Amino acid sequence: MTSDRAALVEASRKSIRKGSKSFAAASRLFDRTTRERVWLLYAWCRACDDIADEQDHGRAARAVPLGTRLAPQDRLATIRTLTELAMAGESTGTPAFDALGQLRREVPIAEGLVEDVLAGFALDATGWRPRSEADMLRYCYHVAGAVGVMMALVMGVDADDADTLDHACDLGIAFQLANIVRDVWEDDANGRCYLPEEWLAEADIPPGEVTKPHYRPALVPLVARACALAREYDASARIGAARLAFRQRWAVLSAADIYGDIAREVEKLGSHAWDHRVRTSRMQKLAFVWQAWREARRPPHLSETPPRPMPSRRELAELAHSHPVIRPS
Structure with a gap:
């Protein structure tokens, strides 16, 4: 080196x-x-x-002097x-x-993948908000799914193995959905909301009021809905993980178990999920690493393949490319 x-x-x-x-x-x-x-x-x-x-x-970060923020x-x-x-x-x-x-x-990381990640930052820079569930998943693709594909390439998955890369993308999307449900309060404080506007409208939660105390009961089912999506993408990701070498599989399953616990805990806590930021303790992490080791040693049961979550990586990428973010001049 x-x-x-x-x-x-x-x-x-x-x-x-x-x-x-x-x-x-x-x-x-x-x-x-x-x-x-x-x-x-x-x-x-x-x-x-x-x-x-x-x-x-x-x-x-440390306080930025007034007038110097970009x-x-x-x-x-x-x-x-x-x-x-x-x-x-x-x-x-x-x-x-x-x-x-x-x-x-x-x-061999393609420029298009890097550009897809940058597009997620561009969405935030424009103050974009997801209108539909597909929009939310599109954002998850940009900021985490595309990174999951890059991670798979780092782990040695062939760039032509589109199916395994699709499963890697699914894990990134599952991770980001966990972030979204955990960080509802933090995102709102920063003027952001990643739950779809259509979901909020169905729950009669007005724009910009998602964290108002009297809307918590209506928010809980929406969070459970996002957690259910996360489970679908997580289950798909584990199919791809089964194709990796043992140590890669062990690491991926460990991360999946640790991050999956965030979504599970948020869902379990219901309206109290945002009283404190949900975290996974060191001892819990060690337990999940041990659990993942046992899971990684078992032969995969490919006959039990779950249905593929929709939209897929390619559909989300196509959605992103058909609605490009305008680049700054």
Whole structure:
């Protein structure tokens, strides 16, 4: 490993340890090469998130002096410029974006996948809100499903194996649905809502009032509906995981079990789900890693393949491409 690569890997390792204890724990189960590449990918994703939200590894950054905050479109332009430099093989001077450039020298990640991820940040920058369930899933595809496809490529899945990549996308979508239900209050505080407007209208919850106390009883069934979707995509993802090598399968199932617990806990808590941010303890994570090890050792029962959740990765990608986000000039 060259000194430059070693430095990028070390910076990426620190990033995932600071930004996501769940993903950091699951990443330890990979072989060394895969683990390092996962860190490189995570570092880029984390940096994009932080620039978009003016945060530090998902947490509020130090106070920004009045008048110096960048507009959302300017933050998006920064993300895009640094990403395009990295994709072109140029040094950006920013380790997290140089990590993407290093990763792309090692893994055949298509530019279209990277562009699909950036489109998710573009949706947020324009103040976009999902109108329908398909819109919500489209957003999940951009910010997590496409990353799941990139993760599968990092783990050695062939770029031509469309079916396995579809299942990898499904896991990312399941993860993002868990994020959406857990972060309803946090998102609302930031002026965002990722539950479909059509769902809210059906529940008689007015726009912008999703967190008002008297609407909690009406919100709970909508969250349960999103959790049910997450279970469908999670079940599909496990079919793809069964095709991976043992250590990759173990790591993926560990992450799926840990993240799946977030959605399960939110659903179980009902109207109390947002009294405190739902978290998974260290002991619970260890239990899920052990559970995933046992599951990974069992031969897959392909005859029990669940129905494929709809819309699929290709349908969501087509929806995204038929309704492109306008790039800033």
